[in-house]
Amino acid sequence: MKHFKEKKILQYAAVFVMVSLIYVMWRLMLPNEKGIRIFMGILIAGEAVFDLIMLKQKKLTADVLVASIIFAGFVMRIGYMLYTPAAVRSHDMWEFEKDGYGHAGYILTIIEDRMLPQTNTRQYYQQPFFYILCALVSAPINSFLGGTGGHDPEMIVDTGKIISSAASCIVLLMTDTFCKELDLKGKYRAAAVGFVAFCPAFYLSERITPDMLCTLLMTIALVYTLRWYRSPDWKNTIILAFTYGLGVMTKLSIGALALFTAGVFAWKFFESVKEKKFGPYIPKFIVFGIISLPLGLWYSIRNYKRFDQPFGYVLEIPSDHALYTGDHSFFQRIILPDLPNFVTEPYAEVFEDYNLWTYMVKSSLFGEFKFEVPAIVPIGLMFAAIALTIPAVTGVVKGAFRSKENKDQFLMSAAVLVFMASIVYFYIKYPNGCSMDFRYMTFIVAPAAVLAGKYCAENGKKWIGTLYTAAVPVYALFSVLMYTMIR
């Protein structure tokens, strides 16, 4: 198995710098939303033409194709981030002022007071890492921008999108890393990267919430868990410890993946116990705990001490609220997808829908929102997503049965399944429309896409591979159309 190239970290840093620079330029140029959408379309169409020319000249290798897909993915991500102000298609932003008690207020409090919120009201109970990063990015950029909206609280908060957007771009780059980890090549590698590149959940998550940063940290955690399993050395242990520490400091939901990593630790440890070579593991586990636990839990302990806030606290929604879905049976909500729901309309209805799987697919495409675009586009996008779900689910499930043949594939499947089990548990515990939103599950897209590719590459049944490679371009087409046409 090929090892991860260490210089990747520089690429990721470059992505962050690039996103920041583009954002600054955008602000300086006094933006035109329509213009950027047209520009996005031109860039992607140009790139498609380039690929066709390369194909005609028989120079279109998998590397070239993947590079152009990643480029298109960046265009969509950064473009969406630029033309969507922080207040549009947002979640729990509340007022753009210091005591707004929403995500906006959290960032403004850190910038203005140079300290964390002194209350846990509404969204202020959230872990602080994302908001700290937003403040660290926003403060210098907005002082640099000065007159061009640099003192407008809305623009100060808006700058925080750089973090989510950069995270979204890095996850796309890391998808190719997954492909390399699983030795996935050729058209299925391109299909897997294409799936992630054009998945609208990655554009929609470029908002002022910690979800995309959490997704990035989960992705890093998965990569390093796989690598730790192969090579449980100090470097991998420490990176993993920092990833989990910062991950929990971003959002507690990374804890679901920690269960998977804990399982891998235990598995490796018991294997070493059988071989009587468990000695080196114990100090590594201790160091892992020493780094990750204080990093991850200090804010929860602070809030517990100050506000009596329980560990794992989330804002509860009462059962008489319109979002409550607990009046539908367990079967209707969780066991089978609600297929007739796909026929009625493509958009998710947060106050009406109750089926987890159907809502997942719909919200991965449109979030909780509705758009004024010709019906053929969202419906086409929905059908392409349904088509992609078939190889994705098959890939994940089949991968879980390959513990002997391919450990990496098995571990990646196990990670997705453990995470999905936590989502199901969460939805059972909090039966509300918003609990089903895909923004909490974006992490699964990259591993599922790669596992689907791996399954298609190794499986004798041709149709599923054809479906996968055929559905990705359709998905990409409708995704680009959709998110260059919305207003």
Add this chain to the structure above:
Amino acid sequence: MTPVFIYTIISCALFWGIYAYRDRRGSVKGYSPAELVPFYVLMRLIPLFMMQERSTSNYIALISDAAVLAAVCFSASGMSRSKSTAAALYLFCPLPVICMAVGGTSMIIINIAVCAAVLICIGILSSRYPLASPSVFTGAYAMISTGIHFAAYSLFAQKHKFSELYSNSYFPTFLVLGVLLVAAGLVLFFVRLRNYGKQNASENKAEASETALAYTPEKFGKKNIIHMILITAAYAFVVFFQLGSHEAPETSRKFNSGDPDNAEIIIDLGEYKTVNNLQIFLGPESLRKISVSAYDEVEREWKVIKEEEELKTAFAWNRVDISWSVRYIGIVFSREDTHFNEIIVLGDNDQVITPVNTAEYAELFDEQNKFPGSEATYYYRMMFDEIYHGRTGYEFIHDLPIYENTHPPLGKTLIGLGIRAFGMNPFGWRFTVAVFGTLMVPLMYLFAWKISHRSGTALTGGVLLATECMHLTLSRIATIDIIVAHFIVMMFFFMYCFVEEMNRNGKLSKQLLWIFLSGISMALAVATKWTGLYAAAGIAVLFFTFLIKHCAEKKTFKESVPYLVKLCIACVAAFIVIPALAYVLSYIEFAQVYTDKDIIHHAIENSKSMYSYHSNVTDSHPYQSEWYEWLTDKKPLLDAINSFPDDKVSSVATFMNPFIAFAGLAAFFHNVFLWRTRKSTSAQYLSIAYLAMLMPWLFVHRTVFIYQYFGCLLIMILLICNSVRSMSGNIKKKECIVMAVSAVVFFMFLPEASGIAVPRTYIKHVLELVPTWIFE
């Protein structure tokens, strides 16, 4: 229009699935006329006659389609595949079916134009590449056809328009799906076209002729008898457990608005008491109207509390809310012939108040201890159509005017036997159906054994039936459906015995015995309910299919003549004379009650009135469902429901065990596959039987309910058994899994099938699987 689209897509999917399988093995050798004619009927005539209304344009489309079909056959005659294959592929293309169903000149032109374009393409390709097989295009053809089907469904059934593709507010989902599939099919077509003529000839793989048995056939022995006794006893325990109360008020008094001495009741409570409500157990007539008044001693006048209150249900407790402080209660009757069996006066906290003048109305107050409380569940009263069938059973016994005459009388006569034995109480009127339901278990065991000659399969059949929710509900409700179903299963069973005997050239006397037994069963079925006729049509199809096959395979026509003559005579006697006699004789009660006509006239006149009634039942009903909704167990029928203060609910619903419903549907497709690819006789027999029980409902446009699928459900159980035994690997293990899953699902849903009160949360969170399943 929707049923036509659903029927077409299911038929096409079935054909295309089997065709693709056989094509991959290179075993499509063409289709005989004996196959093409049924294909034509299935894909042209049935959809045409399924539609409620047809116009000339539909018939013109049918004729023009026949011309296209002929052109397809003609142009395909020079190709590597036979013209019969081309005809079959054309027949199972949804576009012509839609054109015919929609009608209209434009649709006919579209059909001809599209087919002509396809034919020209094929013609050019076959002349350029004479050795290449056009089967490489089947994927693209199926995809484009399916796309057209979905688009047409959206345009013609859902009334969407192409312009809505660009709308922001309408979502023509099927239209988009159709367009996408057509586009994908065209892409696939052009990809195939690029490689056309370059592919190698497909490798022919031999197709198994008959399913090779993975086991040795067994003999019916002691083990089987023990199995039958055990399952039957277990099932009987479940059926008879809390079947119904052995007690109900039986003494009655008749009131009549036209008779001054019997037009009213005055109840004297002795002093002023707060009366919460009256509970009135109505006699044989339902929908009786009464007015309830209270006497005001100050103003010396009667004050009306409830005017023209309708008491809806016969042989059940009917509640009349009052909430009045009163001493004298007056009840005035608005209609002739109102039978009251008992009146309960309930005060505060539902305390029973005994009037002081009970002696004046002795029959109305002599069975106060039989009042079960204000929440009388199914256990104490009539539910759903029991008010027709149970009541008429009672009327038959007492030679009273006959209320229910929309079905032949035999079923109600049989229900009357239970009433005669145990009295006019819930147990009495449900006893016969419980017995029939119970006896169906060993019958199913025998049938499953007969198709497999294997104890495991027979046991699976018995257990699946014993764990079927609809079977349990219908065994515990005094309606005629379980009785007719029992006779139908007997009919199919005896016919299968005949087919088996004939196929192994058994003795003629034995063959005739099975024919007669099947005929008698048919007679009893038809005399119970007309659905027996649907099964009879199925029996006829089965009989002729297997007879023709037998004669064609085993004998020359000349050798067959004496055998056929004897069989023909026996069939006329068994399937025409005996059923006709039984049908007429079943009207004996009619002739006894209404002496103005003889029994034959009663049979004829009532049959006419039944036909007229069933043709015109189109009133909507909250629990009505279409035939295609039955396939997925979409809408249960709620027979009875009672809520209790401790938030428990007792409800009785008619629905299928979801496991059997879906496994049975899959088994049907598998059996058709076994029939078409492995030439399995049992699979063919059962598939035709299932279709025979389902197909008639495609043409019925009256209000129908899920229990009308019960006949199909019984065949589905056999289809599951046949499927499992035809699978490779460990059959025993598979059977155990099937039985276990069915039993678990059955016990999960037992409260809903039997009326056992369970917490509302259990129903809401566990049992209501889909939004259309409403049990509370």
